Amino acid sequence: MLLYKSFLESDPLLFHPCLPKPKSGMDSDTDESGRRKSGRRNPFKQLEQLRARADAATDGVNFAREEDNSLETMRGRLSKVLKRYEDLKDHMSRDSDKMVYERLLKDFEAARIAQTEEILLDGEQWNDGLLATIRERVHMEADRKAMGQTSMPFDPHFNEKPSYRIGNKVLFCLEGSRIGIQYETSFAGEPCETFHCVLESKSFLEKMSVIEHTIPFFLPIKEAESDFLSSNAMKFIDYVGALLQSYVDRREQVRLIKELYGNQIGELFHSLTYNLIEFVLDDFDCKVTVSLRYADLVSILPSRIRVLAWPVHPSKKTSITDKKGIGAAVAQSSPSRLSYAEDALRTMSLPEAYAEIVLNLPQVLQQIFPHVGSDGR
Template identity: 90%
Template sequence: MDSDTDESGRRKGGRRNPFKQLEQLRARADAVTDGINFAREDDRSLEASRERLSKVLKRYEDLKDRLSRDSDKMIYERLLKDFEAARVAQSEEILLEAEQWNDGLLATIRERVHMEADRKAMGQTGMPLDPHFNEKPSYRIGNKVLFCLEGSRIGIQYETSFAGEPCETFHCVLESKSFLEKLTVIEHTIPFFLPIREAENDFLSSNAMKFIDYVGALLQSYVDRREQVRLIKELYGNQIGELFHSLTYNLIEFVLDDFDCKVTVSLRYADLVSVLPSRIRVLAWPIHPSKKALITDKKGSGATVAKSIPSRLSYAEDALRTMSLPEAYAEIVLNLPRVLEQIFSHTGHVATFQSQQR
């Protein structure tokens, strides 16, 4: 500052210094621009994350398609023939009650497949025929059917369903070199992203029955979560702006956008055998400028940037905590205009949303 001007840029004598004023205006513009750029950087970072996730999902679909066409398809077709042959050869299908499914029954099945394998290895006349072990029953418990396969193998067929309608059938084959040795998984048609090998390490060597039950729950829960997402896309796809999910559907996020208010739903599942989420966050983000706050940017320059203040929709979180996703979605949409009117009564959000639903 020269000796002819004061701190405000005013010349001594009452006149303003135009050069000083220009410098001050530029400084203020730079501060505001920094704040806007900071907000834009946040938006670009979020958009980049979404783009990366979309690319990962596309690569997964391509990989799944290739696997289904090549080696996995060959395994599936071969196991399908093995299980169909066992079904044709079975003497009966035994329906088990919960208390009948136990370690003793599994031991009986193991003994049966090993005796059959030994008898065939020694020739048809090498061992006396035991009418009891000459039978070839299958055992059904819940969504599982256990078969005695050729070659001392035990086959488990998992039949999944959704809303009472059948979905995919998966297969898993267990084998042991002798009756006294532990069972191992030798082949299966379970999706590669589900932790079948981890379950084998955790359960199969110590408790084969627990392993079989866990895999059944794992598959059914995966199909249930996947079908819930498929159904809301089918029923409400025109209302959903964006939808992301993990391969196992234990992380689901989607957006409901009514132009003046964006509702974001984030669901996390405690484990892969859960069908209801454990961590839920539903937020309503106003887009209308009357519901925005001015905050100082992180660079400390004093500039202010417009930021939306979200409101948490507790009624929606309660619905998602106790209902299936399609049921909860219908409940959320039904009550959303009333709740938004209470939260944002001074904006035009509700009218816009109601007109869109019509």
């Protein structure tokens, strides 16, 4: 189209309002008497000839160009979407959320200091009965303070202030009939962020609800509350713990490959929850694209994996002269799936799988694309 546009712009007569059109049944290069016109050739026929030549020259090349352009367009759109997400994330974590975080941090720290002991629970000890006991304790304590300490009989059992640790969760009895859950995340054995969630109910018989938390806004805390908390508070607490730990694990895997192999990665995109990860690396004159999808937000290994190798053929750097040559170039530009890389990503963490992929990549690409030269990287 650029050829057509430049041609039309270079010849203003093509758009002149007074330009006569050829009559039906007559050669556009002859006048009414049948004699040959002198001067300028018929611009309409010239345009048709130009179109025919352009189509013949570009047929077959357009496919590769359109494919590249569509990929670049998709990457550009994805970059804009991710930029908007980052802006929204920054906006959502401004002063109001920071104030909530600081206030809850003080509440949990005060509860930790006031605790009489930390009770470690195994899988069987963490059950609905224990959660009911914790709920009873916080409501009894709230009633005692509301009615005054002297009007209530002394009960040493309810004067105790223990905390309960179950895996990466610590439950505290907070002031005002609230139950606080502290989620301690980690990666590769090293501690990461700590998140907080506070549950409250108006009475022991009423269902609990989330009143405050420091969980990232893009994680589905409201959906989890709707699905689990009204029917099974213990399941809600466990699910949120798994949700946070899986999110941190996926995020740290991406951070680690950027830290270790950033010079080999050309492009990297991910969603806010890191359940969609895509990156590109270039090696042996090939572009290798890795696309990972996770079945749900509590997964740390991807469920849908696609690794494609796109050969960057030297013919793209030279002109194509005939139909046969064009056909061969397009066929050689077809991608190939790297099944060994997909198997590694299916069973290993992302940094481990990446190391496995890069180690075997040169040999595999040479077997798949023997016509593609290696640059030795």
